[in-house]
Amino acid sequence: MPRMTARERREAYQREYQFQKKTGKPFFPYAVLHDTITSLVVVALIMGLTILWHSGFGPAPTEAGGERPGGFLGPAYEAQADPGTASYDPRPEWYFFFLFQLLRIFSTPELLLFGTIIVPTMLMVLMLAWPFLDRGPERRVSRRPVSMALAIGTPIVLLALTWSGSQAPAVGGAASGHAGAALFADTGLGCASCHTLKDAGASGTVGPVLDTLNPDYKTALDFITNGKAGTAMQSYKAKGATADQIACVASYVAAWANGGAKAASVDQAKYAAACKAAGADGTTK
Ligand code: HEC
Structure with missing residues (x-):
């Protein structure tokens, strides 16, 4: 079919318009009624869901800020947010x-x-x-x-x-249960705020990635004890960490950075003893 000229198109449109005007249904009341009914159905649906949700409420929480469970449409309300949490994994809907x-x-x-x-x-x-x-x-x-x-x-x-x-991994995900992992995390000595170490769920970017460097025990111990002048790595001895804490976290870094590649080189007895003394025993071996 050859292309229509603009004029032909306009005429075709006019013909169609007149035809629809004669045979079609007027906007009022047909379309208006149609829309009204549809809106009412939607509103009724929302009200029905609300009633269903409300009927599933569990008992009110006994302590302030607690969660109140609901039915399959979700809880009545969730527990009060904890602004001091270090383990929350922020992600969108x-x-x-x-x-x-x-x-x-x-x-x-x-x-x-x-x-x-x-x-x-x-x-x-x-x-x-x-x-x-x-x-x-x-x-x-x-x-x-x-x-x-x-x-x-x-x-x-x-x-x-x-x-x-x-599929995004948790930001600063959970620390493993290895001895010293919790000490490494933000809630412990705060190494995680600067270093990335997967096993500890740490993703800090100020200092080097410890999984890559995978320092041995002696290097780690030296850095943690003395820090390094002129860098953000401070002396944890000066910051008041105990010798056991330092030995524990140094053993932990040496053993578990890079997925445990150098675990065999670490003196396990000393590692366990230091972490026990520091109160940082792991939950897994
Ligand atoms: C304020 C940031 C910051 C914090 C907190 C921090 N570090 Fe560091 N760390 C650094 C920086 C920066 C370096 C690199 C220093 C350099 O230039 O060699 C470093 C270096 C290191 C190294 C040497 C790595 C290598 O093989 O060269 C180790 C091990 C280390 N840190 C462990 C720790 C541990 C364990 C903690 C917690 C007890 C910790 N760091 C806390 C910033 C930090």
Whole structure:
């Protein structure tokens, strides 16, 4: 079929318009009634869910700030947030995992703007502009390869981002049960705020990654005892850590950095004794 001229298109439109006006249904009352009923159904649904949720409430908590359980629609309310927690793993609701993943991809301070503002804004603008960019009259799916590729590609990319976002390891995840791991973590001597050591769930970036350096016991002991002048690594002896604490955490770093690659080189008896004396026995051997 040859392309219609603008004038022909206008006439065709007018014909269609007149035809619909004669034979179609008027906006009022048909569309209005339709919308009203649909809205009422939605409101009724929400009210029904609310009543169902409320009927599932468990007993009120006995202590202040406690959680009140609910039925399958979720708790009445959760326990009061603890602002002093060091173990909370902040992550968004699942429908924001794709943005969360963008943040993980553009994770350095220089690239942060890409993940938070530039990429999402560009996509949003693209979405608004699309009807103006794609002016092709063709409607058949097989003749619109670019639009189709975008329409299929976009959800795939979003799903992939959502999935990988959901797999993100916990920020400063849980420390293992090895002796000294808790001492290494933020709640202990605070090594985790500067160092990355997977076994301790530590992801600090101020100091070197201990999994990579994997220092032996003597090196670790020296650094922790004396620190290193001119760097952020301070002397823990000067900071008031006990000799047992230092020996325990030095043994721990030597033994368990890099997934335990050098565990055999550590004097296990001394390691166990120091951590026991420091009150930092592990829960696993
Ligand atoms: C305020 C940040 C900070 C804290 C807290 C911190 N460190 Fe460090 N640490 C550093 C820096 C920076 C270096 C690198 C020093 C250098 O330039 O050699 C370092 C170096 C080290 C090294 C030497 C690694 C090697 O093989 O060269 C060890 C081991 C180490 N730290 C263990 C610990 C332990 C264990 C703790 C907790 C008791 C701790 N650090 C606390 C910042 C810190």
